[in-house]
Amino acid sequence: MNKNEKFVITINRELGSGGRTVGRILAEKLGVPFYDKAIIKALEEKYNLTIDEIERLKSRSNSWWADFERVVSLGPGLNLNNEANYGGYNSDSVTTNMLFKAEKEILEGIAHDESCVIAGRLAFFVLKAHPNHMSIFIQASMEHRLERVMRKQNVSEEEAAKLIKKIDKMREEYVKNFAQTSRYDTRNYDLVINMDGKTEEYVADRILSFID
Numbered sequence: 001m002n003k004n005e006k007f008v009i010t011i012n013r014e015l016g017s018g019g020r021t022v023g024r025i026l027a028e029k030l031g032v033p034f035y036d037k038a039i040i041k042a043l044e045e046k047y048n049l050t051i052d053e054i055e056r057l058k059s060r061s062n063s064w065w066a067d068f069e070r071v072v073s074l075g076p077g078l079n080l081n082n083e084a085n086y087g088g089y090n091s092d093s094v095t096t097n098m099l100f101k102a103e104k105e106i107l108e109g110i111a112h113d114e115s116c117v118i119a120g121r122l123a124f125f126v127l128k129a130h131p132n133h134m135s136i137f138i139q140a141s142m143e144h145r146l147e148r149v150m151r152k153q154n155v156s157e158e159e160a161a162k163l164i165k166k167i168d169k170m171r172e173e174y175v176k177n178f179a180q181t182s183r184y185d186t187r188n189y190d191l192v193i194n195m196d197g198k199t200e201e202y203v204a205d206r207i208l209s210f211i212d
Contacts, residue, residue, distance in 0.1 A: 001134040001190075003030065003211055008111040008130050010123040012137045012183055015167045016145030016152075016160070017195045018203075019138030020119050025204040027117035035110055036119040100178050124188055125179040135188060136207065140195040 001007055009026065013019020020036055027034035100122075107126045110116055111133075118127070124135045140148075142164070149160040175183040186192050191210060193203055 001132055001211055003115075005132050007115045007132040007134070008123075008127055009117045009134045009136065009207075010127055011117065011119040012124050012135070012189070013119065014139045014145060015164050015171075016147075016149040017138050017140040018148060018200050019195070021200040022138055022193075022195075022203050022207070023117050023119040025200055026207055029204055029208060030115070030117070032115045032117060033110075034117050034119070122175060122178060125175070125181070128188075134211065135190050137183070137186070137189040137192045138195060138203070139192070144196050 001009070009023075009030075011019055011023040011026075013022075023036070024034045103122070104126050107118065107120070107123050110118065111127050111130055124137075127133050128135070145164055146157055146160050149155065149163060150157060153160065153163070155163070172183055175181060181188060191207065193206070195203065
């Protein structure tokens with residue numbers, strides 16, 4: 001990946017690994033916007049951004065994402081996510097083919113218009129053909145993940161374990177359904193990082209060193 005040209009870094013991560021925080025810090029160090037699944041979901045829900053609406057916007061301009069930002073008064077990299085809302089969705093969220101298509105169009109629009117870091121379940125797959133793309137997977141031991149979820153969510157170890165199991169299952173099913181691969185298949189990534197014993201700041205710096 002050449003950081004001197006328009007680029008996109010996608011980060012897939014395990015719940016409780018700290019991968020989202022790594023992505024945010026990395027984006028800050030690179031001076032580019034940071035997007036995550038919660039932002040994409042919020043845009044879909046807040047603005048009723050169906051695939052038909054996206055197609056209508058795209059027909060008006062080649063730079064449809066920039067136009068969309070202006071229409072809804074978004075700043076680049078606006079983060080609508082609540083840090084405690086792990087996974088970027090709740091149990092009532094329903095994934096459909098149309099929602100996936102809308103998400104895909106949004107991701108492609110973001111990556112087309114600007115350099116950015118995107119943390120999300122399928123950005124690594126949707127943007128794999130991007131000419132200047134780096135794909136990262138961030139994982140951690142169950143002990144690390146439990147401790148972090150317990151601390152961030154203020155829940156018991158039993159509750160944290162249930163949440164991790166639930167989100168892991170949902171994310172893996174989503175990836176298998178739409179990408180016909182496993183999120184744990186390391187062939188999908190340029191870099192795989194284990195967070196055990198490392199801070200998010202340290203890992204972001206190591207990623208920068210890898211890029212350089």
